Amino acid sequence: xxxxxxxxxxxxxxxxxxxxxxxxxxxxxxxxxxxxxxxxxxxxxxxxxxxxxxxxxxxxxxxxxxxxxxxxxxxxxxxxxxxxxxxxxxxxxxxxxxxxxxxxxxxxxxxxxxxxxxxxxxxxxxxxxxxxxxxxxxxxxxxxxxxxxxxxxxxxxxxxxxxxxxxxxxxxxxxxxxxxxxxxxxxxxxxxxxxxxxxxxxxxxxxxxxxxxxxxxxxxxxxxxxxxxxxxxxxxxxxxxxxxxxxxxxxxxxxxxxxxxxxxxxxxxxxxxxxxxxxxxxxxxxxxxxxxxxxxxxxxxxxxxxxxxxxxxxxxxxxxxxxxxxxxxxxxxxxxxxxxxxxxxxxxxxxxxxxxxxxxxxxxxxxxxxxxxxxxxxxxxxxxxxxxxxxxxxxxxxxxxxxxxxxxxxxxxxxxxxxxxxxxxxxxxxxxxxxxxxxxxxxxxxxxxxxxxxxxxxxxxxxxxxxxxxxxxxxxxxxxxxxxxxxxxxxxxxxxxxxxxxxxxxxxxxxxxxxxxxxxxxxxxxxxxxxxxxxxxxxxxxxxxxxxxxxxxxxxxxxxxxxxxxxxxxxxxxxxxxxxxxxxxxxxxxxxxxxxxxxxxxxxxxxxxxxxxxxxxxxxxxxxxxxxxxxxxxxxxxxxxxxxxxxxxxxxxxxxxxxxxxxxxxxxxxxxxxx
Numbered sequence: 187x188x189x190x191x192x193x194x195x196x197x198x199x200x201x202x203x204x205x206x207x208x209x210x211x212x213x214x215x216x217x218x219x220x221x222x223x224x225x226x227x228x229x230x231x232x233x234x235x236x237x238x239x240x241x242x243x244x245x246x247x248x249x250x251x252x253x254x255x256x257x258x259x260x261x262x263x264x265x266x267x268x269x270x271x272x273x274x275x276x277x278x279x280x281x282x283x284x285x286x287x288x289x290x291x292x293x294x295x296x297x298x299x300x301x302x303x304x305x306x307x308x309x310x311x312x313x314x315x316x317x318x319x320x321x322x323x324x325x326x327x328x329x330x331x332x333x334x335x336x337x338x339x340x341x342x343x344x345x346x347x348x349x350x351x352x353x354x355x356x357x358x359x360x361x362x363x364x365x366x367x368x369x370x371x372x373x374x375x376x377x378x379x380x381x382x383x384x385x386x387x388x389x390x391x392x393x394x395x396x397x398x399x400x401x402x403x404x405x406x407x408x409x410x411x412x413x414x415x416x417x418x419x420x421x422x423x424x425x426x427x428x429x430x431x432x433x434x435x436x437x438x439x440x441x442x443x444x445x446x447x448x449x450x451x452x453x454x455x456x457x458x459x460x461x462x463x464x465x466x467x468x469x470x471x472x473x474x475x476x477x478x479x480x481x482x483x484x485x486x487x488x489x490x491x492x493x494x495x496x497x498x499x500x501x502x503x504x505x506x507x508x509x510x511x512x513x514x515x516x517x518x519x520x521x522x523x524x525x526x527x528x529x530x531x532x533x534x535x536x537x538x539x540x541x542x543x544x545x546x547x548x549x550x551x552x553x554x555x556x557x558x559x560x561x562x563x564x565x566x567x568x569x570x571x572x573x574x575x576x577x578x579x580x581x582x583x584x585x586x587x588x589x590x591x592x593x594x595x596x597x598x599x600x601x602x603x604x605x606x607x608x609x610x611x612x613x614x615x616x617x618x619x620x621x622x623x624x625x626x627x628x629x630x631x632x633x634x635x636x637x638x639x640x641x642x643x644x645x646x647x648x649x650x651x652x653x654x655x656x657x658x659x660x661x662x663x664x665x666x667x668x669x670x671x672x673x674x675x676x677x678x679x680x681x682x683x684x685x686x687x688x689x690x691x692x693x694x695x696x697x698x699x700x701x702x703x704x705x706x707x708x709x710x711x712x713x714x715x716x717x718x719x720x721x722x723x724x725x726x727x728x729x730x731x732x733x734x735x736x737x738x739x740x741x742x743x744x745x746x747x748x749x750x751x752x753x754x755x756x757x758x759x760x761x762x763x764x765x766x767x768x769x770x771x772x773x774x775x776x777x778x779x780x781x782x783x784x785x786x787x788x789x790x791x792x793x794x795x796x797x798x799x800x801x802x803x804x805x806x807x808x809x810x811x812x813x814x815x816x817x818x819x820x821x822x823x824x825x826x827x828x829x830x831x832x833x834x835x836x837x838x839x840x841x842x843x844x845x846x847x848x849x850x851x852x853x854x855x856x857x858x859x860x861x
Contacts, residue, residue: 201272203234203291205298206351207325209332211271221271224334225249226264230289231329232340234296235347239286248340261287297323298351305354309561314365321358321379328352339480342542349525353562356384356531363393368400385417386532392431399435407432422518423532468615470596471535473511474499476520477552480544491543494552494581498539501589504724506693507652508596511535530559537565539592550574552584556595566595589726590757597622612639614647621656626762628798630669636660651693654686658699665706666840667798672706679703694724698733705737708842713737728758735770739777741844747774765794769804776808777847784808792821799828803837803860810854818858825860834860 204210209227211218220227228249233240242261249264250257265280265287272279281288291299301320304312312320328351333341359380366373374397380390391414398407411432418425477491496513503510511533519529530538541554555567568591570584597619604612604619612620621639624632637660643653658679665675680703686696701716714737720730731754738747751771754761761767768791775784785808791797792805806821825832834855838848855861 200293202295203230203297204325205231205234205296205329206301206323207327207330209329218271221264221267223264223267224332225260225337226267227329228332228334228337228340228344229261229264230268231332232343233287233289234291235298237291237299239281239283239288242285242287245287248343249334249337251336298328301351301354301358305357305561305563309357309361312361314362317358317362317365321355321362321376324355342478342480346525346540349527350557350562350564352383352525353527353531353557353559356380356387356390357561359383360387360389368397373397374401384528384531385414386421386423386528388427388431388534391428392435395428395432396435407436421532427534468613469507469509470537470600470615471509471511471533472502472537472539472592472596473516473526473529473533473535474502475516475526475529475538475540477540477554478542480542480551490545490550490581494541494543494585497581497585498589498592501585501724501726502592504694505589505593505727506690506724507593507695508537509535526555526557527559527562530557535559537596539588541588545574548573550580550584552588554588554592556592558599565599566591586726586757590728593726594758594760609639609642612642612646614643614650614653617643617646618650618653618656621653621660625656625660625663626796628663628796630664630667633660633663633667633669649689651686651690651696654682654689655693655695655699658682658686658696658703662699662702662706667800668836668840676703676706679706692723694720694727694730697723698727698730701730701733701737705842710737710741710842714742726757728754728761729763731757732761732763732767732770735774736766739770739773740842740847744774744777747771762796765791765797765801768794769797769801772804772808773841773847776811776850777844779850781808781811785812785814789817799825799832800837800840802828803832803834806858806860807834807837807851807854810857811850815857818854822858822860832860 200214202212202215204212209220209231211220229245232245232248242258245261246257250260265282268280269275269277274280279290281290301323304316304320309317328348329344333344359376363373363377363380366376377390377394377397380387381394384390391410394410395407398404398410411428414428415425418428474495477495479491495516499510499513499516502508515533516529519532524532526538526540530536536559538557538559539554540557541552544551550570550572552570553567554570556565557563558565568588570587572580572584574580600615601619601623604616605623607616607620609620617639621636621643623636624639625636627633637657640653640657640660643650644657647653661675661679661682664670665672665679669675679699683696683699683703686693687700690696697716697720701713701720704716705713714734717730717734717737720727721734724730731750735747735751735754738744738750748771751767751774754767755764758764768787772784772788772791775781775787785805788801788805788808791801794801802821802825806818806825809815809818809821829836834852837855837860838851843851852861
């Protein structure tokens, strides 16, 4: 990339592609005449922006409708036009290999890619000069005016990209404003441009009012306020955050001219339920935009897309871990053709999920992506494709996976963000996620650190049910791993889970914590009932299904354990407790005397990076039961390095196996020296 985050983009390079505005191409600063074919230009834009090889079939679907006589022939014609444009008869720039097509852009300057690379690397790392250089690359909307008639799929892709790059521009301007002195002419010019680019962002409107007020231009403030109110009213948006921000500006004493005003002092995010000074739990906010139905008039994708959107919103809300925007609001914005990034800014949410649905030739394809609103960064994207023999069952399965993966990605982002903050600056939500980060290390020291962060979260916000659930889990872990007095830790696990239930009896996490605590106290049937209630409350709560697998695998129904373990892995394939899901399945296979299957699953469990000593013991005993003594002794050796005095009694005292299962594990232990 020519700017290289960010060098002098004015130096001469061989080819420049300008996409932030009308499409333009230059070779050594001399403009090249673009092909007359809009589809050739669209093909160039798509290949340049995606930055990866595309299958010819995908390109034909994108740019030619089903009525085209020979879409592959037309694609070849467009590729020949691109080679002629770049003087590339040998195919070194427009590369084709088999069925794939790609652009080789090394050494070129592409303004859109430059911006995207900077955003992906972290906008917070950019200097004021770099922010200024990037924002000046914009001459208008991404490939302005390139929509193509009778190419709805290309136009849908283009609309999404235009929305994404518009959000990049707004973020760059916001960061630039934050970095410029409040009394500078450049700062005022930047905030005015920010308001033009993101008129529905309350932070932009408030910051413009603030900077005008610092100059004593109160009449200009009033005119701006009135104009903004009319604009918000025309879009049926809540203007109260801007009005509240203006009251704070007008009531505040005059600030020193050199003061840099922090735009983060704007109105709180939707659903936070607290002002900025509060240390209470701040659930992240999420909007799920209506999924687009890609064109296929014969099979009614629209109903499928709307139904999938509804299901995802409902299931995410049941997790109770996020503030989820109501269906009516997102469908209203979706009906206005507003992209996900802009919708995220208008709704003032932290994350936006969006996607598309296509039904064709007996298959259902769903694409989904998750965006962080503040940076317009794509956090996660996934494509699902399957046969639609039973469309309702397929939609249900895909919806389950989408919900679990969205929840997992947001949890990971929030957890990693909390780890970077100083402990004394954490609010309850951040302290909770800091606790999760330590808890998932599964060592005695980290578990104790996690307990302290969960206690901090409870002190900061006693009504935060998830913090009570986390605290219960640390006590459960201390009892299960024999890191403390088992009886006393079991009592604490029950008490803290109970407090969570008092706070929010509809939170699946606290029912999960209570179910595990009941298991610790030997109340098997009560534990199963509580855990079943967990998954009834939220069918997408992966840990609820895992806990059912865990309990059933020891003295309940082993077939139910295998089914629950598989479902939990389907919902959360990269879960921090994946070793437990795999280990539970292995133990269930032991009880069914399916030892080869047990060994295979236990080996996968032991390979997980945070697998603890009891997981290694499962692997050792399962391999011993199959006669794989050498592998079993290798696991036993790894156990002794951590716990030199570990025996099968430690293993059996941790779990609650039926008598026949316990006998199998004792026999296995005798063969490898762990009796």
